[in-house]
Amino acid sequence: MTGVPRSGLVRWGSLGAAVLVLVVFLVAQRQSVDVSYGRSPTSSDPVKEGSAGELADVTVPSVEEMTAMVRADAVVRLPGSVARWDEAAVREVIGDARILVAPPGLDEAERKRVRDVEAAEIRVIGTDVTGGGLQATSTGLADWRIRFAQGDVTSLLVTLAAKLNDKPAAEDVDRFRWREPTAAELDPVVADLRAAGVHTGAGATLARVPKSAEAAFPDGALYVALPRQPFGEPVPQYGPALTALFPDRPVVVMYGDWIEYHGPRAEEFADVVGTSFYAQAADRIATYAYPQANVLHAYLNRVTDVRYAGLFDRPLPYLPLDPLRVALPALPWLFAACAVVFLVLSANSVRRGGTARAGTPARLAGLTALAIEVSALSSDPSLVRGMSKLRAAGDALAEDLPDAHVRTLLDDAAAELDTTAKALGRQDYRSDVYLRGRVA
Amino acid sequence: MTWLIWLVAAAVLLAAGFGVAFLPWWRAHDLRKRTTWSRARAAVDSASVSRDACRGAVPEAERLFARAESIAGERGGVKAAGMVADLAERADRLWREARR
Structure with a gap:
């Protein structure tokens, strides 16, 4: 096979695809569709109390005076107050609780004075009903209508009184006509x-x-x-x-x-x-x-x-189909698939291959035979050195060391055995001669 | 969920890249180390044979051989093995020349 092997092509292709997918994903993060239903031209700046004319030209007496008034009457209606209620219905639920009614549009200090009248169980400022740390709240258009159109706080008083006296709240009837x-x-x-x-x-x-x-x-x-x-x-x-x-x-x-x-x-x-x-x-x-x-x-x-807000007479803006937005959820899986393919093919390519041996074990065997044969005739140190080199070559083969190294060791051993042969004066024990003769 | 996939896949890619780069390098390094140690052992064996065969004392060779053995005793990397091999070969040569 010529050129890049196919698995290599797939391997590096999958890496490239993974990088591409990652880049597409990251670039897509910057894209955003700007959908607007128009900018409402209202402004909402913070306002100071009184700047919108919400404070009225009324005031309330001192705390002591109001306390005295509340002690004297069950219901104290300060000048300018607007809240009204069905006396009979409220009295039935409320018992002899004291009610202090203050006008709307008091400033912060005046409201604090009203709240400080502890003799009054229930305080009404404007149409805001509080008592015992609770505040009665209207919960629907009908509640708000009777409260703001007529100043009627009957249902608020009844609800609050029921809560304060731990009684079940009375059925709410819309008294507006x-x-x-x-x-x-x-x-x-x-x-x-x-x-x-x-x-x-x-x-x-x-x-x-x-x-x-x-x-x-x-x-x-x-x-x-x-x-x-x-x-x-x-x-x-x-x-x-x-x-x-x-x-x-x-x-x-x-x-x-x-x-x-x-x-x-x-x-x-x-x-x-x-x-x-x-x-x-x-x-x-x-x-x-x-x-x-x-x-x-x-x-x-x-x-x-x-x-x-476009909820009523404005159609939704047209959103063209964006193929990227459709493909985006699949990208991480594509990326993962590419990564896995790359991993598997890489593992394949890294897997250990055996070392090629060409004739080295045979040469080791031949030289060993020569050394054993010569050992009967000689005890020259070169023979011992040669045998130790042969043993080292055998170990290197067993350890799967590179062929070149084994060959170097064998060359050294052959040189030592040649020295021995020379010392013995036997040409036929020279390694190359001996090996050639053995093969023949 | 998808972020997890991105993270895991990126980790897999990194691991694969690291493995591809590191494993062959580490294998080659290990092989070189073992090869050099094999050469060092062969040289030390050879030198010790030459020393036993030498009748007279060669102080220089003894010194070199002692150093080689002390380095070999502590094991070590490619460099130490190369040093052991060189010292043992030099000692071997000295003893052989002394015998002649």
């Missing part, structure tokens, strides 16, 4: 919407539509801001009435801090936006007295985020 708006209520709203697209009811704090509205509803929307609704009464439901009058226009209705969306795709994303917005912001909205414009601004930012 809608009613149709009357024509007298609806007409000024419709007139304002037709004129400016915004209606701010008496007592509402929405001065103008926030800037985030442009990104949230690029085609424009109608905004209705109403104050917090009276406790315990059905609330006029403007949404359906307005969508009937303004089909295909988004309608945003605010009742106090509660925001409703009606209009196109309402069933698809109103709940998503509302839930994610109030889940994140409910605590702050409850504790502080944000102007409606700020709450609406944050809500509209969330609408923008959800729109840009």
Whole structure:
């Protein structure tokens, strides 16, 4: 066979393939597909307390004064407080526990004063209900609606009281009631919407539509801001009435801090936006007295985020099939296979081969015979040296040492035996003559 | 899992490469060592025969032979074996010349 033997070709080929696979794998690590659903243009800078107008112009008395008030009355309602509840339902669960109700929009020091009134088992700041180290939390859109639209914290109080008294929580009933708006209520709203697209009811704090509205509803929307609704009464439901009058226009209705969306795709994303917005912001909205414009601004930012998340009206970007991505999982196995092939073939090539012997054992045997024959006639030291060399050559053969070495030893032995023959004066005991004669 | 395969395969490759490079070298080294020791043993045997055959004392040869035997007693690598062989051969030559 000429050229590189086939197993060698396979062996080095597999090594090359392994290196290639490794390089492909490493290069592929750098590739990444940049998928973006667009960058939502909202910003989330940290804000200082009070910088968003969430602090109200109210304050609370000193701790001692509040303690005295709580001792005197089971329920103390500080000026400006907004939380209301069903007295009968709460009293039934709560027993004679003391409740201190503070207005929303207190600053950090004032809230600390309220929390320091230890005589009150339950404290309500804004619509944030705490007591005994626990905080009552709304868990759904219906909870948030009655809490922020009407300031109704009945279910929060009942839940917290049940927890504090180690009683099972009462069945939660939605006490919120809608009613149709009357024509007298609806007409000024419709007139304002037709004129400016915004209606701010008496007592509402929405001065103008926030800037985030442009990104949230690029085609424009109608905004209705109403104050917090009276406790315990059905609330006029403007949404359906307005969508009937303004089909295909988004309608945003605010009742106090509660925001409703009606209009196109309402069933698809109103709940998503509302839930994610109030889940994140409910605590702050409850504790502080944000102007409606700020709450609406944050809500509209969330609408923008959800729109840009591409969940609703944007198709997924096209991703072309990448053969590398398909092949990538197989690469380590390919690499391993190449490594194993290389290992096996290498082991084959390294396996020990026998040393080629050409006539050396025969020459050793012949010289040994000569030495034995001569030993009967002579005791010259050269003969003894020759025999020791022969023994060394025999050992070297047994040890599988290189042929050249064995031959050198045999040459030395032959020279010694020649010396002996010369000393004896016998030409026929010269090694070359003797060996030739023996072979013949 | 796949990282493990990469690691194991790379280790296999390294082992194979190391084996391919190291095994033949080590084998050749070992063979050279044994060959040189074989030559050294033969030379020492030969020298000791010459010493026994020599009637007079040759101090230089005795010294060389003693050194060869002391080195051989401690074993060693190719270099030591080569030294033993050279010393023994020189001692051998001296004794042979002394006998003549």
